[in-house]
Amino acid sequence: MKARVHITLKNGVLDPQGKAVEHALHGLGFGGVSGVRQGKFIELNLTSTDRVAAKKEVEDMCRALLANTVIENYAVEVVD
Amino acid sequence: MKARVHITLKNGVLDPQGKAVEHALHGLGFGGVSGVRQGKFIELNLTSTDRVAAKKEVEDMCRALLANTVIENYAVEVVD
Numbered sequence: 001m002k003a004r005v006h007i008t009l010k011n012g013v014l015d016p017q018g019k020a021v022e023h024a025l026h027g028l029g030f031g032g033v034s035g036v037r038q039g040k041f042i043e044l045n046l047t048s049t050d051r052v053a054a055k056k057e058v059e060d061m062c063r064a065l066l067a068n069t070v071i072e073n074y075a076v077e078v079v080d
Numbered sequence: 081m082k083a084r085v086h087i088t089l090k091n092g093v094l095d096p097q098g099k100a101v102e103h104a105l106h107g108l109g110f111g112g113v114s115g116v117r118q119g120k121f122i123e124l125n126l127t128s129t130d131r132v133a134a135k136k137e138v139e140d141m142c143r144a145l146l147a148n149t150v151i152e153n154y155a156v157e158v159v160d
Contacts, residue, residue: 006121021122021146028144030137032127041086041121042101047112057110064108066101 001046002079003058005066008039013071042066054078081126083138085146086155088119093151122146134158 009015015037022036048054055078062074089095095117102116128134135158142154 008121008123018122022124024145025141028141030141030144032137033124033141034127035123035125037123039121039123041088041119042098043088043115043117043119044102044113045115047114057112061105061108061110061113064110065104 001048001051001054003044003046003054004077004079005042005044005058005062006039006075006077007042007062007067008073008075009037010071010073039072040066051078081128081131081134082159083124083126083134084157084159085122085124085138085142086119086157087122087142087147088153088155089117090151090153119152120146131158 018036018038021038022033025033025036046054046057048057055076058076058078062076063069067074098116098118101118102113105113105116124138126134126137128137135156138156138158142156143149147154
């Protein structure tokens with residue numbers, strides 16, 4: 001099974017990296033851009049063949065390592 | 081309009097960050113994980129109200145700044 005994980009900063013948490021990207025985009029002439037937020041996207045393969053168990057396992061990984069749950073949200077999607 | 085951008089390493093490009101995550105997951109007891117690849121996920125708002133123009137603009141941003149097209153792929157999705 002393949003899983004895709006999105007890790008994004010929670011609302012209200014400052015995103016200096018996103019701000020820097022936004023500033024650079026303005027400098028390049030893309031003036032209509034605002035609210036840039038940068039997160040992480042992780043793809044991984046699992047040996048598990050059960051969809052529900054696979055999702056639970058990846059959510060455990062998010063809490064244990066992939067995401068900092070104090071400031072970040074995670075969303076897990078199991079693909080085939 | 082809101083846009084979501086996924087930036088991922090091209091196939092064949094080494095991903096030391098993904099490898100490090102994979103190694104750490106094995107160390108935490110998640111033995112069934114393989115092929116971890118880490119990419120970027122960017123969300124942004126646009127003043128443009130035309131879906132097609134918005135997508136084109138974000139693709140231009142990807143080529144100009146967000147992605148290194150030598151080693152990275154990008155995928156743009158325009159949401160409402």
